Amino acid sequence: MKLYAQHGASDGKKTIQGLGKGYIxxxxxxxxxxxxxxxxxxxxxxxxxxxxxxxxxxxxxYAGHNVSCDNPRFGRLESCEEYGKFFxxxxxxxxxxxxxxxxxxxxxxxxxxxxxKLTGLIGPNILISRSFDSIEAAIAKNFIxxxxxxxxxxxxxxxxxxxxxxxxxxLLDKKELxxxxxxxxxxxxxxxxxxxxxxxRNFDARTDIYNADVIAGWMLxxxxxxxxxxxxxxxxxxxxxxxxGIAGATAGATGWWSNLRTFSLDRFMPAGGGRLPVQxxxxxxxxxxxxxxxxxxxxxxxxxxxxxxxxxxxxRPDMGSEPERAEEIYQTxxxxxxxIRDLSAKxxxxxxxxxxxxxxxxxxxxxxxxxxxxxxxxxxxxxxxxISEGIRLFANLAEIGGATLDSR
Amino acid sequence: MAKKALEPELLLQHISxxxxxxxxxxxxxxxxxxxxxxxxxxxxxxxIKIDRIDDPTIESDLIEAFIKEQISRVRREVDALxxxxxAELVKLGAIDICEFDVGEDKYLAFSEEFLEGCDLRKLxxxxxSPDLNEITSLFRSLLRCIEDLWSNGxxxxxxxxxxxxxxxxxxRPFVLLDLGIAYAVYETSITYKASERMPIATYRxxxxxxxxxxxxxxxxxxxxxxxxxxxxxxxAAGQHPLARDSDDMIRTISRALRQPPKSxxxxxxxxxxxxxxxxxxxxxxxxxLRPANIEMLFKKLEVMS
Numbered sequence: 001m002k003l004y005a006q007h008g009a010s011d012g013k014k015t016i017q018g019l020g021k022g023y024i025x026x027x028x029x030x031x032x033x034x035x036x037x038x039x040x041x042x043x044x045x046x047x048x049x050x051x052x053x054x055x056x057x058x059x060x061x062y063a064g065h066n067v068s069c070d071n072p073r074f075g076r077l078e079s080c081e082e083y084g085k086f087f088x089x090x091x092x093x094x095x096x097x098x099x100x101x102x103x104x105x106x107x108x109x110x111x112x113x114x115x116x117k118l119t120g121l122i123g124p125n126i127l128i129s130r131s132f133d134s135i136e137a138a139i140a141k142n143f144i145x146x147x148x149x150x151x152x153x154x155x156x157x158x159x160x161x162x163x164x165x166x167x168x169x170x171l172l173d174k175k176e177l178x179x180x181x182x183x184x185x186x187x188x189x190x191x192x193x194x195x196x197x198x199x200x201r202n203f204d205a206r207t208d209i210y211n212a213d214v215i216a217g218w219m220l221x222x223x224x225x226x227x228x229x230x231x232x233x234x235x236x237x238x239x240x241x242x243x244x245g246i247a248g249a250t251a252g253a254t255g256w257w258s259n260l261r262t263f264s265l266d267r268f269m270p271a272g273g274g275r276l277p278v279q280x281x282x283x284x285x286x287x288x289x290x291x292x293x294x295x296x297x298x299x300x301x302x303x304x305x306x307x308x309x310x311x312x313x314x315x316r317p318d319m320g321s322e323p324e325r326a327e328e329i330y331q332t333x334x335x336x337x338x339x340i341r342d343l344s345a346k347x348x349x350x351x352x353x354x355x356x357x358x359x360x361x362x363x364x365x366x367x368x369x370x371x372x373x374x375x376x377x378x379x380x381x382x383x384x385x386x387i388s389e390g391i392r393l394f395a396n397l398a399e400i401g402g403a404t405l406d407s408r
Numbered sequence: 409m410a411k412k413a414l415e416p417e418l419l420l421q422h423i424s425x426x427x428x429x430x431x432x433x434x435x436x437x438x439x440x441x442x443x444x445x446x447x448x449x450x451x452x453x454x455x456i457k458i459d460r461i462d463d464p465t466i467e468s469d470l471i472e473a474f475i476k477e478q479i480s481r482v483r484r485e486v487d488a489l490x491x492x493x494x495a496e497l498v499k500l501g502a503i504d505i506c507e508f509d510v511g512e513d514k515y516l517a518f519s520e521e522f523l524e525g526c527d528l529r530k531l532x533x534x535x536x537s538p539d540l541n542e543i544t545s546l547f548r549s550l551l552r553c554i555e556d557l558w559s560n561g562x563x564x565x566x567x568x569x570x571x572x573x574x575x576x577x578x579x580r581p582f583v584l585l586d587l588g589i590a591y592a593v594y595e596t597s598i599t600y601k602a603s604e605r606m607p608i609a610t611y612r613x614x615x616x617x618x619x620x621x622x623x624x625x626x627x628x629x630x631x632x633x634x635x636x637x638x639x640x641x642x643x644a645a646g647q648h649p650l651a652r653d654s655d656d657m658i659r660t661i662s663r664a665l666r667q668p669p670k671s672x673x674x675x676x677x678x679x680x681x682x683x684x685x686x687x688x689x690x691x692x693x694x695x696x697l698r699p700a701n702i703e704m705l706f707k708k709l710e711v712m713s
Contacts, residue, residue, distance in 0.1 A: 179626065182694070186629075186630070227699045228700050228704075229701035399694070
């Protein structure tokens with residue numbers, strides 16, 4: 001399974017460095033944050049320096065349809081002339097009246113991408129914001145159905161992915177989710193794979209994504225698409241990626257800001273202001289991030305929180321374990337890569353066993369740590385129950401290991 | 409009213425083009441099969457009786473629709489066989505559909521090629537234990553049929569051991585028969601068994617989604633993949649993965665809906681794990697969980713055989 005940089009504002013040299021160090025296998029660019037001219041320069045640079053790196057571009061078409069506020073922050077999506085060829089603020093009425101507009105938008109979008117040095121093309125789609133049983137879902141299904149044929153017309157050899165963007169609310173109804181998956185897994189002209197996004201209400205709402213039903217639904221999407229031969233790239237999957245891996249994920253991505261670790265339309269809305277978040281350390285043992293000052297308190301008292309990886313050196317004890325802000329992402333990437341390796345398994349059943357063992361180990365570690373210090377709310381163990389319960393629910397939904405069928 | 413096969417002599421009077429006809433060799437829900445000689449070639453003559461409804465409380469237009477649907481079903485079978493060219497599906501014979509009356513009863517007949525061999529149901533009852541090559545060959549044959557049917561807009565809906573012949577012909581070792589309840593996805597309504605208000609098909613070989621009230625909205629070839637899984641499983645293991653001989657219809661259907669089947673591995677530990685997993689995967693209750701990429705399935709089977 002591969003890990004990509006989820007690109008955003010202020011990349012600097014992070015992506016190039018991450019590729020150079022072998023922490024990531026590629027990048028998913030964000031047109032909101034990069035002009036088409038700079039995108040081309042970056043792609044040239046990556047192709048030259050890391051020819052085997054995967055290069056994608058999330059067209060962020062959903063923002064044009066789903067973001068409705070007075071001053072949306074579309075950034076270069078709006079200001080860059082070339083993006084204007086495919087980035088449209090389509091109303092629902094336009095999209096539900098047949099497939100001609102949909103086809104046109106997909107074609108423009110894929111055509112733009114095919115003229116760059118991307119290694120995979122991502123089709124546009126809207127976000128299913130409420131339910132799979134909705135007009136929005138029917139429109140999204142049409143985008144998916146038309147992505148393969150549009151790619152075929154383009155006669156490109158580059159693999160094409162359809163976007164499947166879903167809100168966490170829509171994932172809660174498993175019957176509708178399964179029906180939707182039933183429909184999109186048998187397509188006349190299928191795309192090579194899917195680019196899956198699960199939207200939280202805002203990128204800071206940890207419990208939105210760390211919820212058993214959401215995790216189970218996300219895993220089920222990966223499992224179903226994978227077993228039907230599709231490659232699955234999970235945008236903004238961050239620490240959940242290793243768990244999606246046991247369900248069949250091909251790749252995932254995470255980035256340097258919190259809005260690149262959790263997908264939310266908030267990214268396209270006026271910023272609320274506030275201070276920069278405190279730097280954190282991703283502990284493989286805890287399956288979570290803790291603040292650098294928590295790490296500083298624990299590194300001698302409970303050294304198991306340390307990963308023992310190269311990037312531990314970025315959190316220097318003589319600096320109070322505070323890393324350079326720009327370097328925090330390397331620690332994230334390296335830790336997730338390492339977790340992926342630790343939890344990789346020959347099949348989902350074996351993978352679930354390994355994940356459960358990792359969760360058990362994390363519970364033990366939290367038991368020890370909580371007797372020593374009081375943790376910040378985001379550093380606590382709440383995620384563990386959600387992941388554990390999510391895996392159990394997933395096994396049931398996917399009928400793995402003789403699970404019975406309570407969802408219908 | 410019990411159905412009784414017509415005597416060959418009587419059929420010879422009603423159907424033209426027959427050189428000779430032997431006594432009925434097979435009777436089922438579809439009708440009767442007679443070995444026939446047509447222009448010097450041995451063929452199988454299929455005769456179907458159109459059911460009547462003699463209930464005065466049922467409105468005549470309903471009765472008419474019922475009769476029409478039975479006739480359409482036979483025409484659909486012939487249409488499907490005409491369109492589908494894959495070698496693993498039975499081929500039509502020289503006699504096209506003909507309608508005739510015997511007394512007050514209406515009949516339809518047409519001919520198919522006569523296949524020398526034995527159906528899988530009989531082999532299973534004889535405790536025949538196929539080797540890996542035979543199992544993968546059966547799997548591939550059924551997948552080819554499903555692929556061809558689906559590309560022509562049909563699903564078979566009645567894949568089961570009794571409808572598969574293990575032939576003596578090495579170029580087509582398994583042939584699928586009886587498209588009598590095949591469903592044209594965009595044309596027809598599903599045929600219901602009037603007496604039981606459920607889709608026609610042997611209940612031991614019904615995909616779980618066929619038993620859901622909204623199944624018409626989403627029906628596709630994955631139902632055939634399920635019954636392919638059942639057929640391959642039963643052929644390999646010598647027993648149905650869910651149904652038991654002592655079970656009645658309700659219990660069998662309940663098992664199909666809710667009980668996870670045992671893995672093929674438990675019955676045939678000698679088979680490759682990959683093959684057992686593939687067969688088990690076909691038997692998932694939810695269609696979305698069955699691997700449906702046929703090209704991918706062929707590749708996986710290629711590696712195993």
